[in-house]
Amino acid sequence: MQxxxxxxxxxxxxxxxxxxxxxxxxxxxxxMLHLExxxxxxxxxxxxxxxxxxxxxxxxxxxxxxxxxxxxxxAKTINAKLSALIKFNEYLQxxxxxxxxxVSKKDNIKIQTEVASPAVxxxxxxxxxxxxxxxxxxxxxxxxxxxxxxxxLRISECLDLKxxxxxxxxxxxxxxxxxxxxxxxxxxxSKIIDAVKEYLQERKCxxxxxxxxxxxxxxxxxxxxxxNRLFNKYSNKxxxxxxRHFYCSNALEAGYSVHEVANQAGHSNIHTTLLYTxxxxxxxxxxxxxx
Numbered sequence: 173m174q175x176x177x178x179x180x181x182x183x184x185x186x187x188x189x190x191x192x193x194x195x196x197x198x199x200x201x202x203x204m205l206h207l208e209x210x211x212x213x214x215x216x217x218x219x220x221x222x223x224x225x226x227x228x229x230x231x232x233x234x235x236x237x238x239x240x241x242x243x244x245x246x247a248k249t250i251n252a253k254l255s256a257l258i259k260f261n262e263y264l265q266x267x268x269x270x271x272x273x274x275v276s277k278k279d280n281i282k283i284q285t286e287v288a289s290p291a292v293x294x295x296x297x298x299x300x301x302x303x304x305x306x307x308x309x310x311x312x313x314x315x316x317x318x319x320x321x322x323x324x325l326r327i328s329e330c331l332d333l334k335x336x337x338x339x340x341x342x343x344x345x346x347x348x349x350x351x352x353x354x355x356x357x358x359x360x361x362s363k364i365i366d367a368v369k370e371y372l373q374e375r376k377c378x379x380x381x382x383x384x385x386x387x388x389x390x391x392x393x394x395x396x397x398x399x400n401r402l403f404n405k406y407s408n409k410x411x412x413x414x415x416r417h418f419y420c421s422n423a424l425e426a427g428y429s430v431h432e433v434a435n436q437a438g439h440s441n442i443h444t445t446l447l448y449t450x451x452x453x454x455x456x457x458x459x460x461x462x463x
Contacts (some may be wrong), residue, residue, distance in 0.1 A: 189263045194353050206256035225261055227274035247281035254279055293414050304406045313402055315371040316386060320412060323358045324419035324437045327412040331394050333385040340365050356438050
């Protein structure tokens with residue numbers, strides 16, 4: 173996409189603003205993409221390059237997303253696009269480029285939060301998936317999916333782990349690059365310990381001079397797309413996100429409190445944990461019979 177001078181300056185400045193604000197890499201990518209889509213819509217709609225945010229334009233864009241754009245399926249997606257504009261409006265104000273607030277959280281589409289959002293995968297599903305990875309993909313990938321399933325790490329957190337971030341004796345993982353650059357300690361079980369031990373034996377034989385725990389076949393840090401392809405290859409319903417959902421649900425059913433799960437999963441807001449920590453549909457149906 174071609175940008176005029178105003179767009180180029182503000183886009184580059186906005187990206188730096190997000191970086192300095194401690195936003196996660198994926199959040200920055202998402203915001204920038206949403207903003208470029210808005211600029212494109214503006215140019216197509218009005219035949220000119222954008223120079224300022226106008227409230228009427230933002231409301232028209234929201235209506236376009238709700239009623240015309242076939243690629244937008246949910247209110248959550250629309251709100252994510254509006255969030256990018258809210259942050260951009262904030263940036264323009266701080267830079268003295270724009271005075272008025274033209275979009276805020278009040279413009280978000282209200283969503284009925286489904287606290288009892290059932291887990292989509294069961295423990296049997298997860299164990300069958302792990303076994304497939306062990307049989308066909310080896311110890312490294314088996315250790316990665318085991319950490320994600322039984323420690324609840326995000327895929328980026330898992331691949332960012334360094335050798336000294338995991339203590340198999342103390343049964344702890346230190347997540348240094350959590351969301352919002354927050355550090356936390358996650359307690360691990362024997363499934364993780366055994367999986368990592370077997371992988372480390374292999375890694376030691378290769379004499380790799382790199383401090384990342386998980387190394388690619390070319391002796392570099394693993395790219396997340398490699399792991400995403402792995403999930404797509406062996407399951408049509410298990411993703412890194414559903415494994416995290418499974419971890420939270422499984423931990424709660426094992427006796428963790430909601431606050432303990434929030435701490436282990438790295439949730440800054442307890443309400444986020446409530447969205448994850450729910451039983452499977454089958455267990456909810458069984459409980460319904462007890463009423």
